[in-house]
Amino acid sequence: MYVETSSQVKGGKAxxxxxxxxxxxxxxxxxxxxxYGTAVGSxxxxxxxxxxxxxxxxxxxxxxxDRWYKGMVxxxxxxxxxxxxxxxxxxxxxxxxxxxxxxxxxQACPNPDACDFEFDLCSWNNEQGDxxxxxxxxxxxxxxxxxAQGDHTLNGTGYYLLADSYYPRAKGSKANIVSIEFSKxxxxxxxxxxxxxxxxIGSLNLYxxxxxxxxxxxxWGKALxxxxxxxxxxxxxxxxxxxxxxxxxxxxxxVYYSDMAIDDFNIMPxxxxxxxx
Numbered sequence: 001m002y003v004e005t006s007s008q009v010k011g012g013k014a015x016x017x018x019x020x021x022x023x024x025x026x027x028x029x030x031x032x033x034x035x036y037g038t039a040v041g042s043x044x045x046x047x048x049x050x051x052x053x054x055x056x057x058x059x060x061x062x063x064x065x066d067r068w069y070k071g072m073v074x075x076x077x078x079x080x081x082x083x084x085x086x087x088x089x090x091x092x093x094x095x096x097x098x099x100x101x102x103x104x105x106x107q108a109c110p111n112p113d114a115c116d117f118e119f120d121l122c123s124w125n126n127e128q129g130d131x132x133x134x135x136x137x138x139x140x141x142x143x144x145x146x147x148a149q150g151d152h153t154l155n156g157t158g159y160y161l162l163a164d165s166y167y168p169r170a171k172g173s174k175a176n177i178v179s180i181e182f183s184k185x186x187x188x189x190x191x192x193x194x195x196x197x198x199x200x201i202g203s204l205n206l207y208x209x210x211x212x213x214x215x216x217x218x219x220w221g222k223a224l225x226x227x228x229x230x231x232x233x234x235x236x237x238x239x240x241x242x243x244x245x246x247x248x249x250x251x252x253x254x255v256y257y258s259d260m261a262i263d264d265f266n267i268m269p270x271x272x273x274x275x276x277x
Contacts, residue, residue, distance in 0.1 A: 002098035003087035005039070012089040017048070018082050021104065026076045028109035029057075029083060033071055034098040035064040041090035043097050047075055048082040067125060068100070072109040113179070113267035116153040117161055124265070127176035127247070132169060134177050134250070137162035137261075146198030147259030152230045163250035165198070165258035172202075172251060179246040179267075181211060187238035189272035190219075190246065194233050195261035196226040202253030204260055206235060210242040217244075224253075230263070236272045 003014045021027075033043055042061035047054050058073040075083065083104075087097040115122035117136055126133040136159045141147020143166060150156025163175045182188060194204055203223040207216040220235040237246075246267075252258045 001085075001100070002034075002096055003089070005041075005089050005095045005097075006093045008089040010089055010091050011041075014087045014089075016085040016099070018084070018102075020080050020082060021077075023077055023079050023081070024075070024106075026074055026108050028105040028107055029073050029075050029102070030105060030109075031071050031085075031102040032068045032100045033060070033064075034068050034100075035060065035062070036066045037063055037090070037094035037096060039090035039092040039095040040064070040097060041088040041095055043099070044086040044088065045071075045073060046084040046086065047077055048084050049077055049079050053084060065128075067128075069125070070120060070122065072112055074109050075104075111266070113265075115265045117151075117159045117263060118153065119159075121161075121177070122265075123180045124177045127178050130176045131173040132164075132175050134161045134163055134175050134262075136160070137164075141259045141261070142166055143256055143259060146201075146257045148195040148197070148230070148261040149228075152193045152195075152263040160195075160261050160263040163252070163260040165200075165252050165255055165260075167255055169252050169255050169258075171254050174252075175250045177248050178209075181243055181245050182237070182267075184240040184243050186269055187236060187271055189234065189236050189268050189270055191232070191234045191264075191266045191268075191272065192248075193230045193263045194222070194226075195230050195263075196222060196224075197228045198225065198253075198257040198259055200254035200257040201225050201260065202251040202258050204262075205249045205251070206233075207247040207249065208237055208240060208244040209247050210240070210244050212242045216247065219246075234272045238271065
């Protein structure tokens with residue numbers, strides 16, 4: 001479903017209303033959205049009880065790039081309710097908004113900043129304009145003598161992200177995944193697991209990319225062979241001068257024996273404690 005803005009006026013609203021749902025102490029509304037264009041307005045989500053529109057439970061405005069993103073929000077209601085999606089028209093025709101794959105889960109939403117990659121990339125996305133993409137992979141790496149033997153979450157039976165060094169990769173090729181934006185005002189602790197095994201391993205780097213200056217601040221990095229095992233990484237992000245996104249970068253050392261893997265991301269408010277659990 002999408003809002004077509006070519007014949008609309010700025011501030012115009014289109015609402016999509018769900019069927020009636022039973023009262024709930026808490027469910028997770030999951031949906032996918034696409035907001036691409038120089039004049040994108042806003043996408044709002046409400047719950048409606050007894051025909052009355054309540055407060056916004058989720059909102060996002062502006063151009064988000066030419067890709068689909070996953071949205072999640074907890075909803076609760078003491079009475080029957082409808083879910084309402086509202087698209088608000090921006091300043092000109094370059095502002096179409098689309099949604100797809102909407103469903104309610106009978107559970108609380110998971111932390112949007114945590115990801116085990118079992119189903120998708122969660123709130124992370126492959127960066128456009130780098131050399132190649134991280135891929136969700138199951139089982140052993142595509143080449144022998146490099147990469148992971150399986151995922152970390154499910155002891156080898158699940159999915160993880162793989163930076164595959166197989167041809168046509170070249171020495172120095174880079175793959176980046178990028179997080180959602182974080183506020184500069186609150187310290188965050190990011191924890192993750194990584195696998196860097198192979199005779200020509202390059203490097204794995206974590207940056208904070210500042211939203212205004214578009215500059216990278218190095219937060220963490222490893223290079224070369226680190227052993228044939230999953231290792232725990234953590235870093236505190238604090239004292240930032242601008243809002244930022246996190247960028248995890250794999251740099252290929254040489255073709256074929258430079259596979260790198262990552263799994264089980266978690267981002268929590270506060271300062272990290274050195275504890276692998």
